[in-house]
Amino acid sequence: MTAVLPAGLSSMAPLPVLPAPGVVFSSLDCTGGGVSVVTVAPAVLEVQQDGKVLCRVTVESLSPDVCRLTPTLAGDVPGGYPLCLALLATVEVVSSATPGLDTVLFPVTQPELPTLPEAIRYVLESGCAVQDGDTVSIAIELFWQVSSLWTAPHMHHPHQIRRVMTGKIRHPLRRAKVPGEQYRRFIPWLGQCLSLSLIDPATDLETFHSWMNDPRVNAIWDEAGDRDKHAAYVAERLADPHVMPLIGRIGDRPFGYFEVYWAKENRIAPYYDCEDFDRGWHVLIGDESCRGRDYVTAWLPSLMHYIFLDDLRTQRIVGEPAASHAQQLNNLSRGGFALLKEFNFPHKRAMLVMLLRERFFENRKWSAHLAAPAAQAAE
Ligand SMILES: CC(C)(COP(=O)(O)OP(=O)(O)OC[C@H]1O[C@@H](n2cnc3c(N)ncnc32)[C@H](O)[C@@H]1OP(=O)(O)O)[C@@H](O)C(=O)NCCC(=O)NCCS
Structure with missing residues (x-):
């Protein structure tokens, strides 16, 4: 059966570039x-x-x-x-x-x-x-x-709202964390899946420990230390309801660590008009071989995709990189983040950055507009 073409459409448009035969x-x-x-x-x-x-x-x-x-x-x-x-x-x-x-x-x-x-x-x-x-x-x-197409089954249930207090902050009660994989998506230009899983101290601690002691990472995170320090750090993040500590993998290989937080209960909240379901995040790419354009364009859109899928009420994703971190500000701008203002945190001068749900999905920021494998194969 042939569908009637909506007015104004012709069947002469060029074909989409599909993956190469056999890919x-x-x-x-x-x-x-x-x-x-x-x-x-x-x-x-x-x-x-x-x-x-x-x-x-x-x-x-x-x-x-x-x-x-x-x-x-x-x-x-x-x-x-x-x-x-x-x-x-x-x-x-x-x-x-x-x-x-x-x-x-x-x-x-x-x-x-x-x-x-x-x-x-x-x-x-x-x-x-x-x-x-x-x-x-x-x-x-x-x-x-x-x-439901990219997230784990435990994330497919609707979320109920109950307001609770943490100290003096009134915020929605956050969903309990479920161990294991949270998100998975195929990355065409890497030919592999990128996944995000809740950090597991039993299997991920050694990797986390070595990443935190990398001088490049420590220059930003300032958390170098011994195994006990890092075990305590991970345990504290897992116990904190406002933080999701995640290990990113390409295929089976861990490549980075992400902390996704609810902005309302976070140190960032006093610095802007924070809403109940705003989220923020921190990143470190630990595996040197997973740095650069092909990887940033895989993990940055995927992490934002995960955050927007995790709770459909999240309209905005924020961040507070150091105002001097030009490399990351460039990546964020290219990923759809607006650079809103510089402000003084107690420990650093920061840039408030923000990505709107509408910008991400309407302007297809889930895609880095990279060549499909077919085009790469032809090069
Ligand atoms: C900051 C950090 C996450 C950046 O990741 P990285 O893999 O090192 O990536 P780089 O910034 O070196 O390179 C990304 C490249 O992709 C490019 N890129 C970024 N977004 C892109 C997009 N949407 N489309 C095309 N290219 C893009 C960049 O322009 C850059 O290209 P270049 O190498 O030609 O300059 C990583 O270095 C890191 O973990 N650092 C330590 C911790 C840290 O700084 N965390 C951030 C705190 S806010």
Whole structure:
């Protein structure tokens, strides 16, 4: 069945740059329904799960910002939910490869895919799509806010509000921490997944200890010391409800440490008009081989993506790097942060930086606009 083109669209627009034939894009791992997507022809993606082909999807550009994806059968008929995951995985691939894409269209029925209407129902339930006759339209800006696609199952429940006091600060009670992986996303230009997990003292302490004693890191963090000091530091962060101490990994390799905090209970709050769900963060990249452009453009958007997905009420992410830290201020500006003002902390002159949810999703700051593997392979 062919969808009627919305007015003003032609089917002459250039095709999105998909991953090169044979390159596997893995997607939606955190849902437990992880799938692999392979380009099998210039405009055809094949989606597999556990080695089984779920479907093929033909990609057509209708304009520079609208794509139509048409699924076809390429094996046994998949169930409605696996097919929904397959469709959403192709949206991730196509939108990662095409930074200007606004909308993806799917047909609602397809004679050879009797489970497609059920799959489309799941897509509609995710909240990122609307149906118009026999076409479903996914807004890319909404798609990247579907938390369940990249976050761990314990983060998929709605959050209740109860106000509590910490000292003299009244703030929402924060959710209890759940050990293990919190977020996972495939990074096309690294060909691997980036994940964020709650730090585990049993396995991560040695790495954390060596990173904190790196003079480059210590120049900013000022926390060099022995193992006992670092064990106490990690225990204190794990016990503090306003801080999420996270280890970042590329594949299985730990590369950095992040502290994500609720701004309301943090030292930053008195310096601006802080809101209940504002969040802030600190970073150190410990593994020297994971420094530079390819990595900053992987971890910075992914960390911000994790923060915005963790609580949909978070509208703003703040930070307070040293006002003299030109290298990091440059990375933050390129990542979508506004540099708001310099101010005096007791221990340093800082720059207040802020990233809006709207800026991140509307201006696709989740994508670093890097070349897709196909383009890299062609270089
Ligand atoms: C600060 C720190 C996180 C920066 O990470 P890094 O891997 O060293 O990255 P660098 O700043 O050296 O390089 C990033 C490169 O990516 C580029 N880049 C950043 N964002 C980009 C984007 N969106 N698109 C394209 N390129 C981008 C930068 O311009 C820079 O390019 P250059 O090397 O040509 O100048 C890291 O050095 C670190 O952990 N330092 C110690 C602790 C620290 O300072 N923490 C921050 C406290 S606020």
